[in-house]
């Protein structure tokens with residue numbers, strides 16, 4: 001089912017947890033709400049669920065105005081970070097719960113419920129575990145069961161609030177890949193809350209970046225990563241280097257070096273203070289004299305070398321800038337790694353400039 005969130009606001013005393021949020025979610029889409037702690041992700045999810053009422057705005061589920069409907073009337077599926085399985089019920093009973101507790105007129109018969117439970121146990125790849133109790137499951141298995149329980153009622157939308165947040169890093173990565181596959185199979189409209197940008201970028205069809213109760217950017221993972229709409233999004237998504245300078249027409253000026261700027265991002269200005277952002281893997285070392293005039297190059301010194309299994313990261317100091325640039329080299333046996341203290345020329349292959 002498609003969802004329309006229209007001008008939703010919610011205040012707590014002097015905090016605007018949500019400030020006039022507009023968002024359309026298409027049927028079958030998996031959307032991630034991403035932002036730091038306190039940005040409003042959970043509040044937005046709870047408003048969609050019907051667990052919280054907004055101060056203003058409207059919520060449409062398909063063509064139905066759902067703003068005043070209760071949680072049950074909205075027929076949403078919800079999974080929280082902390083396993084909320086019923087301890088005294090088996091896995092199968094947990095999954096059947098939503099269907100069994102429906103009013104008699106809408107309750108499927110026992111055989112239909114049993115079939116649906118079998119089907120869901122297959123879908124979550126735990127076909128043998130229907131008779132177990134929650135305490136006999138691993139953390140990852142419990143969250144799969146929680147997901148099956150949420151899916152059992154054929155929800156209009158599936159709402160997931162950091163569902164893998166309490167699991168260790170490896171299980172978390174496995175489960176998010178599994179969830180993506182499951183989504184391909186079910187095509188269930190899903191809203192997923194996370195503060196982990198890697199999780200959002202890997203899992204979602206579209207990512208919504210929130211800041212202080214407002215939407216900072218909505219886009220595909222590729223758009224968010226490659227074309228961040230603001231300095232805030234650039235900095236929040238992935239590793240980023242920032243250099244302070246100013247804009248002068250179509251140049252970014254830094255310690256007397258003039259780097260070409262195709263377009264500034266944010267409010268277009270012809271002049272004024274600005275910040276340039278570049279990712280560590282969008283920097284390259286170039287041999288002296290080999291750069292063209294049109295290339296964006298800066299002289300720098302190597303001040304630290306960090307060797308990891310898969311990459312070597314150089315900390316470079318650029319002229320007078322107190323800030324360092326991190327540059328990634330692939331850790332191949334034949335990689336040319338300059339010496340500590342060496343003067344190098346670094347080329348900025350891809351970068352963005354945002355006025356302050």
Ligand SMILES: Nc1ncnc2c1ncn2[C@@H]1O[C@H](COP(=O)(O)OP(=O)(O)OP(=O)(O)O)[C@@H](O)[C@H]1O
Pocket residue numbers: 012013015016017035036037038039040041042043044195
């Ligand atoms: N019940 C409440 N009473 C008062 N303020 C609240 C309440 N719930 C949330 N807030 C405030 O609203 C803002 C948004 O909170 P919300 O929980 O939606 O953020 P979040 O992005 O989900 O954060 P986290 O990742 O830490 O869960 C925060 O400033 C928070 O302190």
